[in-house]
Amino acid sequence: MDRHSAALRKLCNCLRGLPPVDVEWTSLIGLANQTLTTPALIDFVDQFASMLPVDVCTYIREIYQRNVMRNDRLLDQLEEAVVAMNDQDVTPMLLKGAATLIGASDHRRGVRLMCDLDIMVMPDETERALTALCTIGYQINERTPPESKRWYVELSRSRDVGNIDLQRPGPEFAYVNRDPEDVLSDCLSVRLGRARAYVPTPTCRALMLIIHDQFQDLGYWLGDLDLRHLLELRDLSCTAGGIDWNELTSHISGGLVRNALETQLLALAELLGVDIPRPLRSRLIPRLQLMRQLMQARYPVTRKPFLAMTILDLRNYRRQATTSSAPPRGLWSVPRASTLGYLAKATTAIRAGKV
Template sequence: MSSVKNTYKDTLLLIADILSFENPHHDLKQKIVSTQIDWEQFVTVASDHLVLTTSYCRLKSKELLQYLPKDLEVYLKEITLINRNRNLTLIKDIKLIATIFNTHNINHVFLKGSAFLIGNYYKDVGERMIGDIDILIEENKILKAYDLLLNQGYSKLPSGLKSTFFDHKHLDRLTLNEGLCAIELHKYVLNKPFDKLLLSSVILDEKQFIDTIAIPGPNHLYTHNILNFQINDKAHYYSKISMRSVYDTLILLKAFPKLLKTSHHKYLNSYLSLHSIFLKEFNTIKLDLSKIKRFETRLKSSKLNSFHKKKLEIYALLNVIPSRLNLYFTNKNYRSAIHKERGRIFKELKSNFLKN
């Protein structure tokens, strides 16, 4: 592969051009054949953003695979095949779970990547890398749903302090015979105190069915995709971008263009503003230009970006310490759990705050 060094922004722009539905194929071809590209960095960044298989499928769709280095094409083809087979197995798991819940009248809806798969939004089943199978359950049925899966042979994965001592958006994760992925049964879709921004009851009331499998309607799928990243993944706080998340957004906008509109919702506007740096699809609406300028400044300096992130991590830690200390001194079980997991906790803190 090439010994050329591209900037992080250059690599993100290349990935965005590959994923985009508006960037002309000829322009992308010229960039690939005429520009010296650091393909090793491309693999690293695309992997970090979980879009290696997506990039392969989009390049295949645009008939541009032949212009990649041969070893890279072979590598991307192999991992896409593995991911395609994995997703086909996940679809079988989703259908089985849907049958169990439908049989027992459990009001539910599949979320995120599972919903996109079942909704046939992807041209190739292998496009999207999926972590867990996320399912929103009507709250008064969630314990019954959990027991049903346990009775079907699913087993509970070890839980952490957060799910044990704090009100978490989903129950402890489940897996089937050390299966391909975990199952998460959600009471609500956004972390508190933001859960009211997207009500579970409304998502359930307005769900749609693909055959007999329930998924959110397009509007809720779009909004949840963005807010999940902005709030649950703390992207708004840290001013992060995600090529996997934004590709799902592009997929929905391709099918439902009217979903894209100027929003005064700060989380939606922030998401669209930052991703507009890389994708033309969002330039038709009013964006937060000051946020874009600040983000572009940090993109030019890895040291400034690292300092900004570290500062925010420290602020976040300081903000949560008082409530944790109060619980530590008032809850014997929490003290015992902290003592038992002190090694893991200190290792995690060291990893987060003492790394270069």
């Protein structure tokens, strides 16, 4: 486990462009593969090739080149899908990796490894978007019921290298001071060949990514780190205009979201050296959460005991979840056995990209 901990710090140092010192390469490459960050090491290899083992350079360059080819195919796939939706009078919003593909240069396109294309449409555009995609050969693999809080459809074609995850604004907006319909006001209209789509601003993309990781993907409750998404946040902070930290925090609602957001920003500063304003990295609960994340990375056996840390924010969670005007009662009561069982099972599951 010590090697695993060392690999996390060493991997982050490599991704920051620091010179390699006492690196155990098998462990580091293994962790890079686990966290889906191997292609992102290409800058490190180009900078320090003379100091690195030849087989390490060869392996990372091969993975990077293969990812370039894969992402080129994903970009073509994305253009075709968006053109089809445009023909049905739907202008979709591109999220996560799909948004990254749009703005990346040819050289940077292969840095991010992505599993699928995340596309969002408004509720009244759902059926038209589905019709457009099915018309060009997509088949529905999975579809949530219409009444689901988080609605999505997973679509695929045999000739493609990735699926499309079609979704509409979901429960994540309950965590921020926004209405789902207002999200387009924080988007830019972009062209992709013959296609037209919306891409959120860097600040909006950062907010959506943090909410996704911390709540939709349970990272805050399980103490997971998603290094690939931390890299994306770092890159967003370096884009033209960057992340507006004041605007980012202005959208959060309640103590729970504030703790989760600051936990992610602390990890960004601690592991990747991003300059985060001091007020956003000085509070106790986010610091305890980061300590938990790093400890779990070093000693995975602590993951279940550390579930008890969720009680630190149980009060905030239940206060935020209460819709009644009356003061909430039972804020410190023990969670239901089914909830504890679900989290206990999830905390030991192997999840791609997580550590």
